[in-house]
Amino acid sequence: MNRSMSDKMIKAHCKPAKKVIKAKQREQLEQPEKLEQPEKIVQPVKIEQPVKPEQPEKLEQQESQNQLPAHYQQQPPSVLKELGGLLAKIIVIVCIFAIIFTFLYGFHRVTDPDMSPMVRSGDLVLFYRLNANYEIGDLILVDFHGERYVRRVVARAGDTVDISNGNLIVNGAIQQETDIFHETWQYESSVTFPLTVGTGQVFVLGDAREGAVDSRIFGSIDIEDTLGSVITVIRRRNF
Numbered sequence: 001m002n003r004s005m006s007d008k009m010i011k012a013h014c015k016p017a018k019k020v021i022k023a024k025q026r027e028q029l030e031q032p033e034k035l036e037q038p039e040k041i042v043q044p045v046k047i048e049q050p051v052k053p054e055q056p057e058k059l060e061q062q063e064s065q066n067q068l069p070a071h072y073q074q075q076p077p078s079v080l081k082e083l084g085g086l087l088a089k090i091i092v093i094v095c096i097f098a099i100i101f102t103f104l105y106g107f108h109r110v111t112d113p114d115m116s117p118m119v120r121s122g123d124l125v126l127f128y129r130l131n132a133n134y135e136i137g138d139l140i141l142v143d144f145h146g147e148r149y150v151r152r153v154v155a156r157a158g159d160t161v162d163i164s165n166g167n168l169i170v171n172g173a174i175q176q177e178t179d180i181f182h183e184t185w186q187y188e189s190s191v192t193f194p195l196t197v198g199t200g201q202v203f204v205l206g207d208a209r210e211g212a213v214d215s216r217i218f219g220s221i222d223i224e225d226t227l228g229s230v231i232t233v234i235r236r237r238n239f
Helices: 002-030 056-067 079-103
Strands: 105-109 124-128 139-144 147-155 160-164 167-170 201-205 226-234
Touching: 079 105, 105 226, 124 139, 139 201, 147 160, 147 167
Parallel strands: none
Antiparallel strands: 105 124, 124 226, 139 147, 139 226, 147 201, 160 167
16 A cells, blocks of 8 residues: 555656656747858958059050060160260360360469569469459469560559669559568669559569569560469479
């Protein structure tokens, strides 16, 4: 009897469990099965770079080169052409210097000591040809009987020059020449003092007054017989 009662109790407990299991199975059957979604594969995006439009000039050049025959297309310059261009440049530069030193400037090599110590024998002077408006004290290049001399202007047109007692007198005033270390004396020549410098003339003397060839011998000199004013002295020896 006890056994029958225990079987009844086990059955009573098992019935609700079966009901619960059946209810869950019904719910699973009623709900639609969830489809598994495939995983999305992310592919890298290729960024295309914008194509730069070719310039019309380059396109025209390329088209023209493509259209021309091979022997007409541009070729690199040859060595002979480059040497020819360089030679042409050198010739142009030489011509420019020749024009400058023929019409504007000039060089003269001093061969006498009459301008010592300012200009010595053997020095090279650079003179400017276009300056004819000389001032007192200027060094100029003069031409006397085919010989060229560098001399100092001491008087201009209209000035009265006299030499007395070892002094240079211009317009009645004794000249204080700080760069002259010799006395000034007259020569025995056709030039007589006092004299007045004529129009378009200058009176010149050498700095080494003893024995210098200057206006005490040939008188006032025409400006037309001058070559220009000295602007630079290049010492070549006897430093």
